[in-house]
Amino acid sequence: xxxxxxxxxxxxxxxxxxxxxxxxxxxxxxxxxxxxxxxxxxxxxxxxxxxxxxxxxxxxxxxxxxxxxxxxxxxxxxxxxxxxxxxxxxxxxxxxxxxxxxxxxxxxxxxxxxxxxxxxxxxxxxxxxxxxxxxxxxxxxxxxxxxxxxxxxxxxxxxxxxxxxxxxxxxxxxxxxxxxxxxxxxxxxxxxxxxxxxxxxxxxxxxxxxxxxxxxxxxxxxxxxxxxxxxxxxxxxxxxxxxxxxxxxxxxxxxxxxxxxxxxxxxxxxxxxxxxxxxxxxxxxxxxxxxxxxxxxxxxxxxxxxxxxxxxxxxxxxxxxxxxxxxxxxxxxxxxxxxxxxxxxxxxxxxxxxxxxxxxxxxxxxxxxxxxxxxxxxxxxxxxxxxxxxxxxxxxxx
Numbered sequence: 001x002x003x004x005x006x007x008x009x010x011x012x013x014x015x016x017x018x019x020x021x022x023x024x025x026x027x028x029x030x031x032x033x034x035x036x037x038x039x040x041x042x043x044x045x046x047x048x049x050x051x052x053x054x055x056x057x058x059x060x061x062x063x064x065x066x067x068x069x070x071x072x073x074x075x076x077x078x079x080x081x082x083x084x085x086x087x088x089x090x091x092x093x094x095x096x097x098x099x100x101x102x103x104x105x106x107x108x109x110x111x112x113x114x115x116x117x118x119x120x121x122x123x124x125x126x127x128x129x130x131x132x133x134x135x136x137x138x139x140x141x142x143x144x145x146x147x148x149x150x151x152x153x154x155x156x157x158x159x160x161x162x163x164x165x166x167x168x169x170x171x172x173x174x175x176x177x178x179x180x181x182x183x184x185x186x187x188x189x190x191x192x193x194x195x196x197x198x199x200x201x202x203x204x205x206x207x208x209x210x211x212x213x214x215x216x217x218x219x220x221x222x223x224x225x226x227x228x229x230x231x232x233x234x235x236x237x238x239x240x241x242x243x244x245x246x247x248x249x250x251x252x253x254x255x256x257x258x259x260x261x262x263x264x265x266x267x268x269x270x271x272x273x274x275x276x277x278x279x280x281x282x283x284x285x286x287x288x289x290x291x292x293x294x295x296x297x298x299x300x301x302x303x304x305x306x307x308x309x310x311x312x313x314x315x316x317x318x319x320x321x322x323x324x325x326x327x328x329x330x331x332x333x334x335x336x337x338x339x340x341x342x343x344x345x346x347x348x349x350x351x352x353x354x355x356x357x358x359x360x361x362x363x364x365x366x367x368x369x370x371x372x373x374x375x376x377x378x379x380x381x382x383x384x385x386x387x388x389x390x391x392x393x394x395x396x397x398x
Contacts, residue, residue, distance in 0.1 A: 001176040003031030008081040008113075010106045011051070013041025015156045016088035016122035016165035020046060023087060023168040024054040030172060035060065035077070037106045039093065063105055072105060078112030083175060086110070087148070088122035088165045091133050097145075098136035116178055116225060120148040120171055125161030141384065144243040146225055148174050149385070177392070178226070184395040186227030191268040192220040193261060193275035193307065195235035197254040201299065202286035210359035211276035213237030218387035219272055220246050226391060231264050233257055235275055254278045254304035261307050265314055270394060272322045273308050274348075276359070280304060312343030320397060322346045322390070328353060335369055346370055346397060348390060354380070368393045 007027055011020045020036075027034045034055040038048060048059035064071045078084075086093065086106070093107070097119070102108050110117065119140060127133055128150065141147055148171055151164045166174075194216020198206040217239040220232045224245040232241070233249045235257060241248065249264075251257045254277050265271060280301040290297065308323045315321055323344040325335035328351065335349040349367045364386045367377040378389050 001179045002027065002172070005032045005082045005179060006080055007032045007034050007175070008077060008084045008109060009034055009036045009051075009055070010084065010086035010089075010110070011036060011038045011042045011046070012086065012088055012090040012093045012106070013039055013044055014088045014090045014122050014165075015045060017042050017045035019165055019168055020087065021050055021054055023171060024051055026168050026172050028055060030176075033057075035080075037061070037077075037109060039104050039106050060105060063108070074105060074108035075112045077109045079114060081109075081113060081115045083115050083178065084110060084113045084117045085120070085171070085175065086118070087120035087171055089119045091121075091123045091127050091130075091136075094119070094121060094133065094140060095136045097143075098139040117145040118148055118171075118174060118178065119145055120165050121150050121163075122165035123150075123163050124155050124157050125159055125163045128163045142221070142241050142243070144221060144225055144241075144245070146174070146178065147384070149382075177388075180395075184226075185223065185391075188223075188228045188269045189267055190220075190223050190228045190230045191233065191261060191264050191271040192216055192223065192230055193233045193235075193257060193273050193277070194220065195237035195239070196276050197235045197257055197278045197304075198252050199254060199278045199281035199304070200285045201282050202288065202290045204289045207278060207281065207301075208236075209276050209278065211235070211237075212359060213239040213275075214362065214383050215364060215386070216272075216274035217241055218383045219274055219390055222384070222387040222391045223270075223272070223394075226395070228270070231268070233260050233264070233275070235277075254281060254307075258305040258307050258310065262310055262314065265311050265319075268319065270320045270322070271311055272390070272394070273311070274324050275307075276326070277307055278304055306342070308338075308344065309342040315343060320345045320394065322348065322394060325349045326359075327351050332367075332369075332375075335367075336373060339369060339371070344371075346393060366390070370397065 035057050036051045036059045038061045052059045060072050148166045152162050153164045195213030196209045196211040198208045200206050220230045224230050224243045230246045283300040283302045327334050331351045339347040354365045365380040369375045
């Protein structure tokens with residue numbers, strides 16, 4: 001899938017830069033046209049002549065070429081590329097990417113690029129786990145960039161842990177997946193719901209749940225990374241995104257989410273209903289704060305509109321609706337019942353009985369089931385990796 005693709009390989013100054021030679025060779029062997037941009041410190045770890053020979057293009061480091069008076073136009077380079085791959089990406093460069101600092105040619109191209117950006121971090125395990133690095137990586141992700149997770153193994157320090165740059169073969173696979181999926185989702189309009197809904201009891205109190213919105217936001221960002229235009233309808237959450245292909249619509253109640261989702265659905269190719277929508281709401285909302293009494297308080301509840309079932313009824317040929325089932329017992333049977341009764345095309349099942357899955361965690365463990373009851377189960381993963389699995393299943397379903 002890389003044949004004919006134009007790839008800029010950004011090489012930062014870390015010991016993993018030695019892998020850039022093998023990575024360049026694999027990119028060229030895959031049929032890609034490769035231009036290499038090195039940060040000044042990368043020259044301490046690998047010579048430009050090595051990468052120039054392997055890429056069959058001059059290696060760029062500075063804005064100007066003193067020998068002939070020409071300059072390396074960062075805007076043109078950003079427009080030229082089909083993908084920008086930064087491998088290895090050091091803690092220093094990731095911090096600059098997170099803050100928008102532009103003090104070398106590679107960072108100027110990064111800020112100018114309109115293409116997908118893939119980042120392969122490489123650093124010692126303690127640097128990777130430092131709160132500053134984790135915050136910077138999260139920011140870089142939220143800007144719409146793909147992070148190729150570092151691997152576990154022996155590091156330059158002699159320690160054993162996570163921090164090694166992914167192997168060149170794995171990076172090539174990620175790039176191939178990016179282009180394969182992007183071709184299928186480019187131009188698609190997608191509706192994603194995320195987070196909880198809050199159902200007011202009075203002006204102060206509400207009925208809600210523990211959904212953080214992390215899964216829905218991760219799915220929205222992955223869909224946008226793969227070329228889709230996303231309308232994200234989010235209940236109350238601390239999550240946010242700056243992705244240029246995502247429009248966030250904030251709502252509070254199940255009724256607000258229902259009204260907006262059904263309105264947007266008519267122009268939607270794919271709907272992914274990841275929100276944890278309240279099934280019931282108070283029959284009446286008190287206009288004043290309910291005062292504490294000695295006696296028990298009884299609330300009368302009424303059902304909310306079922307968004308998944310409603311969209312399943314509205315669905316026409318060519319539209320895809322993906323639902324979620326968070327279960328605590330008879331998980332598979334309940335998920336399949338929901339899949340069929342609501343006319344869904346795929347359902348994503350996860351169980352609160354699985355440690356590390358469900359509300360509030362950064363991880364999830366899912367099984368995806370289709371209309372023929374074929375299922376594919378995945379191990380416990382970071383929610384962004386889970387989002388990639390879900391988006392891959394959607395792209396294969398089309």
